[in-house]
Amino acid sequence: MLYVIYMYLENVSTKYGKCYHVSWAFKSQYLKMDPRTSAQDVMRCDLCETAVVQMHCDTCLVNLCTACIGKHILTGESKDHKVVKFQDRKSTLLYPECTTHNKERCKMHCKQCNIPVCISCIESNQHLGHELSNILRILDKKKDIFKKERNELNETIYPTYQDIASDVQNKISQLEKEYGDLSTAITKHGEDWHREIDKLVNELKAEVDVMKNTQLQTLQKYLDEINKTMSDIKDEIDSIEMAIDTNDLSNLFTITSNVQRYRNLPSRIMLSLPKFIPRKLQGEELTKLFGSLSSRSLTSDKHGYSMKTTQKSPEAGSSPPVKQLLDQPKTVTTIDTGYRELYNVTCLSDEEIWTSGFDSTMKLYSINQGSLLKSITTKSGNGPQDIAVTKSGDLIYTDSWDKTVNIVNNEKIEEVIRLKNWRPYGVCSTSSGDFLVIMDSDDNKQSKVLRYSGSTEKQTIQFDDKGKPLYSFRHYDIHYITENRNLDICVSDSGAKAVVVVNQAGKLRFRYTGYTPAPKNKPFSPRGITTDSQSHILTADDNNHCVHIIDQDGQFLRYIDCGLSRPWRLCIDTNDNLFVAQCLNKQVKKIKYLYSI
Known part of the structure; x- marks a missing residue:
C-alpha cells in the first residue's frame, strides 16, 4: 500500500x-x-x-x-x-489546465465537445454556438453521480456480493457434507456386499462339506464291503490249502470252492466331483450390479444471481429449487378421452391439456374436472402426428400426410410450413420461441431436426462429427422431440431404440439405450419424451409399460410404473406433474413423482 x-x-x-x-x-x-x-x-x-x-x-x-x-x-x-x-x-x-492555451484554467464546460474550456477557448470562437456550462455545475452533477454510485456500491452491490460469497461458502460446506455422505453410503453398500458375499461363500463351503461327507460315507461303506470280501477270500484260501494238505478223503469231498463267486468283481466306483464355476464379471457389468454414480455438474445458471434489494422483484431470475424423486410415484387423477387410440398429450396450463389420437380431432380437457372443453379438427382431416403448445399458448401440430406444420390461433388454423419430399413428425416449442421439428424423407433414407423461427429455417441437425446419421429413418420409426432446460435437444428414436441428445449447436452428447432389468424385461421402446425443472429427461417405454427417468447427462435414475398401459406421449406442467397418454385404454394419467418444495 x-x-x-x-x-x-x-x-x-x-x-x-x-x-x-x-x-x-x-x-x-x-x-x-x-x-x-x-x-x-x-x-x-x-x-x-x-x-x-x-x-x-x-x-x-x-x-x-x-x-x-x-x-x-x-x-x-x-x-x-x-x-x-x-x-x-x-x-x-x-480548475483543470487548458490543453490548448498554456497557463489557462478551465472554468467552463462545452457540452457538445464534452471537454473543459478556458476563457481563451471561448474568445477564439472554437466553441461558437455550443452550449457552455459552469464547470462547477458539471462537478456537482458528477459528484451526485458518484454519490449515487457509492451508495449503490455500499447498499446494494457489495452486500449482494457478500450474499454470493456466503452462498458459495454454503455450497462448499454442502459439497463437503454431501460427498462425505456419498462416500459413507458407498462404504456401507460395500460392507453390505461383503457380508452377503461372506454369507454366500460360507453357504457354498457348507454345501461342499455336505457333498464331501456324503460321498465319503458312500466310499467308506464300499471300502468296508471290499475289505470284508478280501477277508472272506483269505478264509477261502485257507480252506483250499487245508483241502490240499489233508489225507482225509472224506473231508476233501465235503469242501466246496467259492472261487466263481469272487471272480465276479464288484462294479467300479466312478468318482464325480463337483466343480466351482465362477461367474466372470467385466468391470462394466460389476458396476451395474454394485451401483453407479449419477453425473456431477458444476454449471452456471444463465439467469445468474439477483441483485440484493429490499423490494421483491418478479423479474429477478433464480435457480429452480432442487426437488428429489419420490420413492413411490403416485397417480393423482385419470382422464378418459374416448379416442379409439390415444397418442398425444400436451399441457396448455396447469388446469388444461390438449390431446390427440387416431382421428383428426384435437381435444382440450379440464384436468381437475376431466371434462371436454373444446374440440378442433385438423385442416386436412388427417390425424395429427404430434401436438405442442407455443410460448404464447397457441396449439401447434404436424400433419405427416399433408407435409405441413400448423398453428391453431383462436380456433383458426394457419399453415406455417409446407415441406417438399419430407414428412414432419415430432414438434416442440423452445424457450427462445422457436420450434423444433423432426422429419423423415419420403424415400425413408434420411431423418433430421430443423429449427424454425416462424416459417424461417434457422438450423439443421442431421449428422454427427463422423458424418453418420444421428437418427434412424425407416418409415415406421417414431420420433418425438423436446428441449431441455440446458438447451439440449432430446429425441426419442424408436427405430434406434434410443434417446439421442445433442447440444444447442447440434453436437452429439450421448445416446441412452435403456436400463436393465426393465420392469417387463423387454427391449427398450421409446415413445414420448419430455423434461422437467430439474433437467431430468423422461421417456415413455411402450414395451415395458413404464417411464424412464434419466439425468441431463444420460444416467439412469428411476422407472415410473403406476400401472401404466402402453404409455405413448408425455408432458410436464409448471409444477412438475407428469401427464402420460396411454395408447390403448385412451386415458391420460397425471402422476406426481417429485417432492414438492
Missing part, C-alpha cells in the same frame, strides 16, 4: 512540473516513519525536510514551511500556485 501511495505522489510531481520534492516528502513522512511511533512524528517541509510544515500548495500538493514558500514559487513560475495554511489545504478549487 505504501508503494502505491509513493507512486501516486511521484505521478503528481511529474504532472505539476518540477515539484520533485513531493517524493522526498513521501520518503520522509512515510518510508522513514517508525510504525510504532508514527503517531508522534512531526510533519516536515517537503523542500528543506527539516522545518515543521506550516503551509501547503494546493496546486502542487506540496507541504511547505514559511521560509521555503518563495523558493517553491520560483521552481514553477508557469504555475498558478495556491499557497494556503496547512490546515486549510484542499480548500482551494483546482
